[in-house]
Amino acid sequence: MSGTTTAGAPRRAVGGGANRWVVLVVLCVSLLLVALDATVLHVAMPSVTEDLRPSSTALLWIVDAYPLVCAALLILFGTLGDRVGRRRVLLLGYALFGVASAIAALAETPGVLIAARALLGVGGAMIMPATLSILRAVFPDRRERATAIGIWTAVAAVGAATGPVLGGFLVEHFWWGSVFLINIPLMVLALPLGRLLLPESTGDTDGPWDVFGALMAAFGVLGVVLGVKRAGAGEPLAAATALPLLAGAALLVLFVARQKRRSHPLIDMRMFARPAFTTSVGCIVLAMLALVGLELIAVQYLQLVLGLSPLETGLRLLPLTFAAMAAGASGSYTLARVGPRRMVGWGFVLTAAAVLLLTLMGQQDRPALLTTGFLLLGFGLQTTLFGAYESMLSEAPAEAAGGAAAIGETSYQLGAGMGIALLGSVMNAAYAPGLADVPDSGVPAAARDAAANSLGEAYQEADRLGGALGDVLRTTARESFVTGLHVTLLVSAGLLLLGALAALRLPRGMDGAPDEEEAARVPVCREPVESAGSGRAAH
Missing domain, CATH: 1.20.1250.20 (MFS general substrate transporter like domains)
Incomplete structure (x- = not known):
């Protein structure tokens, strides 16, 4: 089946489509969460170094684990959301982000903190593409979608700027782990709101999901980003830079070739022909x-x-x-x-x-x-x-x-x-x-x-x-x-x-002009109704 499909309960539009803007608010809370976490740790690093005494290598991984893992898994979870449901992936991302935040806040060794930061990267990779794809689904009219993207990007700017200021305040008055605990209240707010208000939608679900291709893309992006980061650290000719960069680039080339051959690819490469x-x-x-x-x-x-x-x-x-x-x-x-x-x-x-x-x-x-x-x-x-x-x-x-x-x-x-x-x-x-x-x-x-x-x-x-x-x-x-x-x-x-x-x-x-057929298919709000047969929300 192609096209955007929806799952779950019957939907209703309220106030001429006002629920779309409620959905946007929830998505912006999601974005604020990820944007804050990308910058909030920077000001806490001196305190982390003093408390955990990480080696120079561990210190780099504490900083880089989050963006590296997040970048590597964006394609995997973005395409998975198209297959199994974008709302479902987003809610799982919320839960994982909350759990990882708690682990990071209570970490007593550099290894635990690195692992928690990597888990935060997994959660971020589940959240980021899901917010944009849901936004694309609930705003089929391009002019309304432009307004929504404007609000979305403004929230991203606020989050990135607020992170260091909020982190500095918390580190000054509490311990460094508090910069992670601020994610918990946002999760407590976003998880039930997302479950109640966000619509479910999927993309083209024909054929099996290309797990091997998803892993190729993940390791390819990881290698390229890792190589680029090491080059930025002043080691452009080192083996630690060249090997991941070349291996990552090779995997991405093979990934593209694989997607072109498959009848049901993860990413439709024809988009790049536009x-x-x-x-x-x-x-x-x-x-x-x-x-x-x-x-x-x-x-x-x-x-x-x-x-x-x-x-x-x-x-x-x-x-x-x-x-x-x-x-x-x-x-x-x-x-x-x-x-x-x-x-x-x-x-x-x-x-x-x-x-x-x-x-x-x-x-x-x-x-x-x-x-x-x-x-x-x-x-x-x-x-x-x-x-x-x-x-x-x-x-x-x-x-x-x-x-x-x-x-x-x-x-x-x-x-x-x-x-x-x-x-x-x-x-x-x-x-x-x-x-x-x-x-x-x-x-x-x-x-x-x-x-x-x-x-x-x-x-x-x-x-x-x-x-x-x-x-x-x-x-x-x-x-x-x-x-x-x-x-x-x-x-x-x-x-x-x-x-x-x-x-x-x-x-x-x-x-x-909106795509009228698409607009008719895409939900703007969820109204839970229990199915007599399964006890779950039904379409």
């Missing part, structure tokens, strides 16, 4: 590449060059978040007025202009310049992401919504990893040569070599040397970092303009 779908996925990768890479470098600049505290740094970055929220809230109106091509293209252009404006940053603090640049950056990037996500979901068939959402979220994760790897590598390549003349001032070679690794290490070496030599090393390193920052911003602007050119493949306008 220029709008492929372009939208590429634009998501480019936008996330720029966003994550620039945020990482901006944090280093604010703290190490301008000398701001972590709290002051967070406050300086708030304009970026507020602008992203504004872009999400106004995205539906903008899309209806200008269409996907102009929205995504001009979003890239605006972001490139913001990046070029930020090249005026130097060693002195210029708050007005930074605020203006971050406002334009946040608004431009969120405009681009909004248009790209909306176009991607609208191009995908309703029966493949879970797979399409998984592709979008995987692209998001890959773009984030590539941003750290690529722009971090550019930054390092532009920063290190600036320290070449330091030995002429009498700075020992060992101190210079250590300083060439990062600005933070340069400051440590400068403090160790002290006196005039320390001042020389500190000043030279700061100047080199600013030079590297400018080079990185120029490279980023070039990539963003490349994205603007790619956006020319998107359609000019959007068709606001």
Whole structure:
């Protein structure tokens, strides 16, 4: 059977379809949960390190286990939701997320915390594509769906920005495990609401589910993301980087070939034959590449060059978040007025202009310049992401919504990893040569070599040397970092303009008419009715 089908109890529409917006609220609570957990641990890491005493390798896995596992399993659970029910997968994700949060909060060893973070990644992979695919199902009208996506993306921005602030408050007043316990109240709220209010829907259920193909995709994405992350950590030529990257890429190539041969594939590769779908996925990768890479470098600049505290740094970055929220809230109106091509293209252009404006940053603090640049950056990037996500979901068939959402979220994760790897590598390549003349001032070679690794290490070496030599090393390193920052911003602007050119493949306008047959099939609310035969809710 093809098309979007529904399961469960008879449905009813209330208030001219108002229940769709209630469903959106529940989905946004789900998204808030995942977005918070992606960033809330960052500020707690010093406390985790002091309490659990993890090794350097364990520390990396505590941070990376969640995003790696989540990225690897998005396609698996996105397509599974199409087969067995998106609501069912989402509710299971809720439960697993809650259990894993409790385990993480009570962890007494690094190994237990790593395992809990991996379980959180599994739960996140079940939740993320399910929210988007359910959103695609309950909003068959494209204009309403655009409004829903705008709210959805605004909530994502709020969650990502709130995570560090909330985490800092909790760590300051409680112990580090409290950053995980905040998930429990959200689960207590979301699980019964989801069970009561969310509709069930499936996609094409003909033929067996390709378990082997799902595992190929999972290990392929895991290898690629792991390799990209290690490259971003400064080991682009190491075997630990090359082997997973090459193995992951090979598995993904084999996965694509397998899907093309199967009569009932996990992911319909014909979607990639649609220029709008492929372009939208590429634009998501480019936008996330720029966003994550620039945020990482901006944090280093604010703290190490301008000398701001972590709290002051967070406050300086708030304009970026507020602008992203504004872009999400106004995205539906903008899309209806200008269409996907102009929205995504001009979003890239605006972001490139913001990046070029930020090249005026130097060693002195210029708050007005930074605020203006971050406002334009946040608004431009969120405009681009909004248009790209909306176009991607609208191009995908309703029966493949879970797979399409998984592709979008995987692209998001890959773009984030590539941003750290690529722009971090550019930054390092532009920063290190600036320290070449330091030995002429009498700075020992060992101190210079250590300083060439990062600005933070340069400051440590400068403090160790002290006196005039320390001042020389500190000043030279700061100047080199600013030079590297400018080079990185120029490279980023070039990539963003490349994205603007790619956006020319998107359609000019959007068709606001709903698919009437699909709208008739898709539920907007569940009304539980017990079946006399089975005691379960029946259609």
